[in-house]
Amino acid sequence: MTGHEPVDPDQPLVLIVDAAGGPRIAALNEAAEAAGLAIQDLLADARAKAASLQAHRADPAADDAALRRLALWATRYTPTVSPWGEADGADGFFLDVTGAAHLFGGEERLLADLAARLDRFGLPARLAIAETAGAAWALARFHPAAPVILPAGAEAQALAPLPVAALRLAPDTRTTLRRLGFKQVGALLDKPRAPFAARFAAELLRRLDQALGRAAEPLVPIVAPPVYHSLRYLIEPIVTQAAVVAVATRLMKDLVHALVRDGAGARALRLSLYRVDGEIALIDIGLTLPTRSAEHVARLIDLKLERIAEIVEFGFGFEALGLAITTAERMEPMQTDAAAAGEAAHPERCAALIDNLRQRLGPRRVRQLKPVASHIPERAETACAAANEAWIDQTWPAPGESRPRPLLFLPQAEPADVIAEVPEGPPQRFRWRGEIHGVVHAQGPERIAGEWWRSRALQPTRDYYLIEDAVGHRFWLYREGLYGRETSAARWFVHGLFT
Amino acid sequence: MLSVVENRPGNRAEIVHELRRLMAWGGVAEAHALPFGLPALDAHLPQGGLTCGALHEATPEAPSDLPAAFGFIVAIAATMLARMPPDAPVLFVTAPGALIGRPYGHGLNRFGLDPGRVILVEAADDRQALWAMEEALRSAAPAAVAGAVGKLDFRASQRLHFAALESARPLLLLRPPGMPSVAVTRWRIAAARASPDRFGLIAGSCWRVTLERCRNGRPGQWLVEFDHASHRFSLAAALADPAFSRAGSRKRGSENFSRGRKPRWRGDRARAG
Numbered sequence: 001m002t003g004h005e006p007v008d009p010d011q012p013l014v015l016i017v018d019a020a021g022g023p024r025i026a027a028l029n030e031a032a033e034a035a036g037l038a039i040q041d042l043l044a045d046a047r048a049k050a051a052s053l054q055a056h057r058a059d060p061a062a063d064d065a066a067l068r069r070l071a072l073w074a075t076r077y078t079p080t081v082s083p084w085g086e087a088d089g090a091d092g093f094f095l096d097v098t099g100a101a102h103l104f105g106g107e108e109r110l111l112a113d114l115a116a117r118l119d120r121f122g123l124p125a126r127l128a129i130a131e132t133a134g135a136a137w138a139l140a141r142f143h144p145a146a147p148v149i150l151p152a153g154a155e156a157q158a159l160a161p162l163p164v165a166a167l168r169l170a171p172d173t174r175t176t177l178r179r180l181g182f183k184q185v186g187a188l189l190d191k192p193r194a195p196f197a198a199r200f201a202a203e204l205l206r207r208l209d210q211a212l213g214r215a216a217e218p219l220v221p222i223v224a225p226p227v228y229h230s231l232r233y234l235i236e237p238i239v240t241q242a243a244v245v246a247v248a249t250r251l252m253k254d255l256v257h258a259l260v261r262d263g264a265g266a267r268a269l270r271l272s273l274y275r276v277d278g279e280i281a282l283i284d285i286g287l288t289l290p291t292r293s294a295e296h297v298a299r300l301i302d303l304k305l306e307r308i309a310e311i312v313e314f315g316f317g318f319e320a321l322g323l324a325i326t327t328a329e330r331m332e333p334m335q336t337d338a339a340a341a342g343e344a345a346h347p348e349r350c351a352a353l354i355d356n357l358r359q360r361l362g363p364r365r366v367r368q369l370k371p372v373a374s375h376i377p378e379r380a381e382t383a384c385a386a387a388n389e390a391w392i393d394q395t396w397p398a399p400g401e402s403r404p405r406p407l408l409f410l411p412q413a414e415p416a417d418v419i420a421e422v423p424e425g426p427p428q429r430f431r432w433r434g435e436i437h438g439v440v441h442a443q444g445p446e447r448i449a450g451e452w453w454r455s456r457a458l459q460p461t462r463d464y465y466l467i468e469d470a471v472g473h474r475f476w477l478y479r480e481g482l483y484g485r486e487t488s489a490a491r492w493f494v495h496g497l498f499t
Numbered sequence: 500m501l502s503v504v505e506n507r508p509g510n511r512a513e514i515v516h517e518l519r520r521l522m523a524w525g526g527v528a529e530a531h532a533l534p535f536g537l538p539a540l541d542a543h544l545p546q547g548g549l550t551c552g553a554l555h556e557a558t559p560e561a562p563s564d565l566p567a568a569f570g571f572i573v574a575i576a577a578t579m580l581a582r583m584p585p586d587a588p589v590l591f592v593t594a595p596g597a598l599i600g601r602p603y604g605h606g607l608n609r610f611g612l613d614p615g616r617v618i619l620v621e622a623a624d625d626r627q628a629l630w631a632m633e634e635a636l637r638s639a640a641p642a643a644v645a646g647a648v649g650k651l652d653f654r655a656s657q658r659l660h661f662a663a664l665e666s667a668r669p670l671l672l673l674r675p676p677g678m679p680s681v682a683v684t685r686w687r688i689a690a691a692r693a694s695p696d697r698f699g700l701i702a703g704s705c706w707r708v709t710l711e712r713c714r715n716g717r718p719g720q721w722l723v724e725f726d727h728a729s730h731r732f733s734l735a736a737a738l739a740d741p742a743f744s745r746a747g748s749r750k751r752g753s754e755n756f757s758r759g760r761k762p763r764w765r766g767d768r769a770r771a772g
Contacts (some may be wrong), residue, residue, distance in 0.1 A: 443701055471563075
């Protein structure tokens with residue numbers, strides 16, 4: 001919905017899309033349905049049928065975003081939440097509550113809790129629990145008495161009276177079935193399969209098998225299912241950063257046992273903060289070395305929260321927190337007692353420091369230099385995110401062999417006004433940043449040609465000079481372009497400062 | 500105490516030893532120090548070198564001496580790192596505007612500081628830079644922490660000094676002059692002309708180094724060279740005479756000073772920290 005004007009939910013409301021013959025209805029509310037409107041009606045006809053019709057343009061992208069948001073929120077019930085794609089109608093999601101229902105005191109309670117919360121958001125929802133995703137989809141859509149909980153094995157019986165549309169079929173298949181006289185799922189159930197397989201695309205039998213549990217239907221979760229996951233519901237919503245960190249510490253402590261059992265450590269974590277009003281904030285934490293330390297994780301979360309304080313809104317507080325380990329890595333067992341008593345091993349302290357700095361300052365602010373095989377000074381090294389392994393395998397040239405390079409480098413070479421002998425003499429005097437320097441000693445030139453194999457554009461040759469002025473300041477200047485061949489008026493730049 | 504030490508030069512070594520013993524006995528463990536390898540200079544420092552767990556400051560004499568001051572810090576870090584376990588990195592924290600340009604890996608490499616062991620932290624402001632330095636010191640993971648900041652108040656310098664003290668790691672701080680701090684040593688650095696090697700090429704750095712303030716030590720001024728090949732400090736030939744280095748000429752050395760003529764003798768005993 002794009003309109004920002006308020007809508008009255010009790011009056012007929014439709015969403016329209018452009019189609020052949022004019023705008024048509026894509027979605028409608030109950031009041032509109034009561035007025036006799038239907039999906040695919042022309043907007044012009046609809047206006048004739050229902051006075052005071054509110055029509056808004058449909059916005060599939062926003063719908064999709066809203067559905068994803070809701071699906072993320074639903075991860076408070078179970079980590080595996082799969083929003084429906086285009087084929088499923090894109091207006092709901094599956095929750096895999098296997099093994100999660102008991103946390104709420106059974107499936108009925110879970111369903112009631114979900115219904116109550118969705119109702120509070122103003123979302124009238126239809127819910128169903130069944131053994132298979134297909135059956136749950138069909139029941140939620142078409143069962144007259146939703147919410148329903150279908151016992152295992154009763155799928156065929158429950159689906160039989162529902163229309164064939166309950167099988168999530170493509171419109172063509174549905175039309176063909178209707179023409180052939182198949183109106184209800186039950187009519188398809190006891191028929192021999194071979195003629196259907198011959199007459200219809202594989203879709204029909206696949207959907208039927210999926211609904212009845214004869215074929216598997218893997219769910220595509222909205223967030224990668226975590227390796228380890230721990231969730232805590234809070235009696236009172238929490239509103240302070242300290243409280244969030246405290247709960248997160250407890251969550252991590254819950255996970256430590258499982259990590260120790262599997263000989264693993266966390267490399268990436270995700271903290272999900274479920275706000276009272278259904279919003280969810282996700283905080284991703286990456287680590288340089290696998291860890292099991294609840295204190296370390298808590299500190300990283302604290303630092304990260306501090307950095308993104310303006311983004312995360314506490315609002316009326318968070319009612320549930322989930323901590324998931326999204327990447328776990330093998331971690332050598334260690335004597336925790338010894339580590340606690342003495343100092344941690346050195347690489348771990350380095351990794352912990354890099355983690356802390358990255359969480360607080362942002363990963364791009366903590367960097368390490370890497371050499372690159374290039375003669376062009378600005379390309380001869382890159383600054384990449386600091387990692388613990390980086391300083392082991394690097395091949396910097398031996399210090400004695402390299403040519404003079406400045407300690408401070410100007411990433412953007414700065415133009416200087418230079419008096420120099422034409423064509424190829426060293427500078428005599430130059431002005432840079434408003435100061436005039438007389439050259440006392442000039443060393444060079446070191447000629448660096450452009451890397452013609454990289455780009456077609458002409459890269460002028462540079463002649464680098466190490467310049468010393470009367471006071472002892474040393475500069476790295478270069479002349480761009482060879483006289484006569486590349487340019488008629490060479491320009492000079494300061495590219496670095498020696499000490 | 501300082502005056503006692505200076506008035507009885509014959510007993511000096513004994514007294515210093517006794518004082519150190521007393522300090523160790525009082526609970527302050529004797530931190531080890533990293534000497535420059537220049538007897539004339541090291542003699543001015545209380546432990547014969549830069550104390551490890553302490554804040555050391557370098558300030559450029561003029562704004563244009565900023566690269567020189569940075570080079571001095573890098574040279575110290577390089578010599579320090581050479582004596583540390585090989586897996587300990589050094590952390591460079593820079594606040595925006597505190598340096599001209601950025602540290603260049605190949606340049607660090609020439610200075611004898613393995614760029615692979617350098618972690619660069621580019622803070623968004625001074626506050627972040629201070630936080631990062633303190634965090635690094637408290638973790639005791641890096642062998643040394645170096646930083647360049649725009650502003651540093653007294654309280655912040657206290658925090659940093661104590662963090663360095665606890666972790667027994669040196670903190671080398673490049674900062675503009677004119678603000679009070681608790682730094683153990685404060686060096687004022689000015690650029691000086693490097694002496695060319697036998698091929699007439701510049702193969703080292705040269706600074707006019709003024710030890711402006713030194714707790715339990717004596718100020719002084721030297722012309723210090725750092726050789727890019729051997730990664731060693733040396734006194735420039737003109738000033739190797741100990742008579743010069745004992746004097747603390749606080750005036751910005753005029754040209755004749757660096758050329759080795761005898762400097763004017765000013766009210767000799769400079770203020771000790």
